[in-house]
Amino acid sequence: MALSPDEVARLAQLARIDLSAEELAHLAPQLDVILESVARVADVATADVTPTSHPVPMTNVFRTDAVAESLPPAEVLAMAPDHEDGRFRVPRILGEEQ
Amino acid sequence: MSDPLLSYEDALAAYEPVLGLEVHVELNTESKMFCGCSAEFGAAPNTHTCPVCLGLPGSMPAINGKAVESAIRMGLALNCSIAEWCRMSRKNYFYPDMPKDYQTSQYDEPIAYDGYLDIELSDGEVFRVEIERAHMEEDAGKLTHMGGATGRLHGADYSLIDYNRAGVPLIEIVTKPILGAGERAPEIARTYVEAIRDLMRALGVSDVRMNEGSLRCDANVSLKPWGRERLGTRTETKNINSFRSIESAVRYEIQRQAAVLSGGGTIQQCTRNWLEHIGETSFGRSKEEAEDYRYFPEPDLVPIAPSREWVEELRATLPENPGLRRNRLQEVWSFSDAEMRDVVNADALDLVEATVAAGCAAPAARKWWTAELSRRANEAGIGLDEVGVTPVQVAAVQALVEAGTINDKLARQVFDGVIAGEGEPAEVVTRRGLAVVSDDGALGDAVQKAIAANPDVADKIRAGRVQAAGALIGAVMKEMRGQADAGRVREIILEQLS
Numbered sequence: 001m002a003l004s005p006d007e008v009a010r011l012a013q014l015a016r017i018d019l020s021a022e023e024l025a026h027l028a029p030q031l032d033v034i035l036e037s038v039a040r041v042a043d044v045a046t047a048d049v050t051p052t053s054h055p056v057p058m059t060n061v062f063r064t065d066a067v068a069e070s071l072p073p074a075e076v077l078a079m080a081p082d083h084e085d086g087r088f089r090v091p092r093i094l095g096e097e098q
Numbered sequence: 099m100s101d102p103l104l105s106y107e108d109a110l111a112a113y114e115p116v117l118g119l120e121v122h123v124e125l126n127t128e129s130k131m132f133c134g135c136s137a138e139f140g141a142a143p144n145t146h147t148c149p150v151c152l153g154l155p156g157s158m159p160a161i162n163g164k165a166v167e168s169a170i171r172m173g174l175a176l177n178c179s180i181a182e183w184c185r186m187s188r189k190n191y192f193y194p195d196m197p198k199d200y201q202t203s204q205y206d207e208p209i210a211y212d213g214y215l216d217i218e219l220s221d222g223e224v225f226r227v228e229i230e231r232a233h234m235e236e237d238a239g240k241l242t243h244m245g246g247a248t249g250r251l252h253g254a255d256y257s258l259i260d261y262n263r264a265g266v267p268l269i270e271i272v273t274k275p276i277l278g279a280g281e282r283a284p285e286i287a288r289t290y291v292e293a294i295r296d297l298m299r300a301l302g303v304s305d306v307r308m309n310e311g312s313l314r315c316d317a318n319v320s321l322k323p324w325g326r327e328r329l330g331t332r333t334e335t336k337n338i339n340s341f342r343s344i345e346s347a348v349r350y351e352i353q354r355q356a357a358v359l360s361g362g363g364t365i366q367q368c369t370r371n372w373l374e375h376i377g378e379t380s381f382g383r384s385k386e387e388a389e390d391y392r393y394f395p396e397p398d399l400v401p402i403a404p405s406r407e408w409v410e411e412l413r414a415t416l417p418e419n420p421g422l423r424r425n426r427l428q429e430v431w432s433f434s435d436a437e438m439r440d441v442v443n444a445d446a447l448d449l450v451e452a453t454v455a456a457g458c459a460a461p462a463a464r465k466w467w468t469a470e471l472s473r474r475a476n477e478a479g480i481g482l483d484e485v486g487v488t489p490v491q492v493a494a495v496q497a498l499v500e501a502g503t504i505n506d507k508l509a510r511q512v513f514d515g516v517i518a519g520e521g522e523p524a525e526v527v528t529r530r531g532l533a534v535v536s537d538d539g540a541l542g543d544a545v546q547k548a549i550a551a552n553p554d555v556a557d558k559i560r561a562g563r564v565q566a567a568g569a570l571i572g573a574v575m576k577e578m579r580g581q582a583d584a585g586r587v588r589e590i591i592l593e594q595l596s
Contacts, residue, residue: 014390016192053185053395059403062163065127068134073144076152086143087242087258090194 003032100378102357106281106349109321109356115283116329117276117348118318119227121294123269123304124237124311125168130265131236132159132202132399137267139310143260151236151265153198158398161186165267166209167412168303169234170404172269173210174413175297176229181209183403186234186396194259195238203235205393209402217293218421219285227290228274239264263311275329283319283352288345291315296420308340315344319351321359330355331365335379337372347372350379427451431460444468445482452489462496463489470510474517486517494523507580508532534581538590541574541582545590548573559595567591 005024012019082089130137133150149157173180184207188200213229240263245255279286295306295313306313320332335347355365369382428438441450446467453463475482495512498504515526527533548570549556558566567588574587
């Protein structure tokens, strides 16, 4: 399942990673190796093997619905490049989810 | 630049509409889905954030057990199967409404699936809406677009973000494609969302207020020629912010798509934004560009495996189905359809029921809540349950009316006093001196005075024109400042003039 440089470019764009054409050409075969290895795992996984989603087999770890202290807004806003009227300020958004 | 529309009749003659509804319900838990920040609505911006909901490095989420419980109860109320084992997933996207750059949601393992909801349409017909799934996720932050003319994203100079809402538990309920709705598609869409609202309110899991965003609806609409199996390309209309708009938006999309298709065009799969002020939808974004969320199981949260015992325990807590309850109460109260509709529309069902339980006759309870108290709530722009009068107090006022202590007009002043915090109805009557004067001596004096002041009217009554008594009754009531029983006044007038 050879991964094309175009597909890698698409993934890079989705992940907001800026890659040059050389880097894409260099990374595509490496990602291919990873995909092949994972495909081999999928081959041996049979229906009676449940997916491992966590290294420790636990379920139903729930928190009680109680309010805990939040961070002081001033401290939170200070972490961002810009804010206004108690809210984070971000530059003009170019198209939704782009 | 409005889109061309086909008339609704012509659109339905040529095409069958198919609906798909996605309803988001914000849960009314105390805290957020994965952290202890308050989930309360309306706090000062960014006062409810912490390392978990801001996605700061090293922070670890923990699932709110109450939210899972609410999700299971919702699933059961929607006649869904409850997953024996399911996980949360990360939905990856870059948009500033989520500081984590992903939304913790559920992907292919929803907590509830394969259900249905029976909804009752305006003519009493019951329509079954099949539910595909209900899954747990977290809400995103609230963006305000600044600059530009319309306050919308398009043309904005910059945006401001409040993350108080980011991380608030959210349940998304997705229907299967709804076929067979025909020309009633808009009504079915609206009635379905209203039925979800009623059900969630009965469950007590959400405030379900569309105007505050705790109930939101995206409407998928597609058309296909009648008789064809394959579904048409759909559009998804967002930003629908009222029940009325659901109906309008679905109707609009049917007419718009029909115009495109009948002109030989094709529908592009996209989102549309409902523009309330002009009653139209406008192009949002094309779906294939945006939807590559690269879901994967959330590594920081362990799976959720509700035991069957727990599920059955929760099933036992389900309230009566709101539709069935309405029908039952209408029968018990002997209300006409119109009367019952008044009660439901005024949001007074619970209040009337509680008032009747406090000993008030059903018609009187209905009258006070749907007329006098609804008017006050509307004027103040508040909910009927926030008007400042309890069902027990309404029952007490009605008891005072029936005992002849006050009349309906004085009852309104009693409500004034109760709302002003002057005490219980009986205390208000005493303090304000509102009781009707039942002392015949005092009434007799007032009647004599009225007769003396209106000799011509008195003559007419003496001559047998009893209906003229109204003018004298009015004069006496004015003299008594309304604090008299009009029926008794009339008797005394007729006695004195016989």
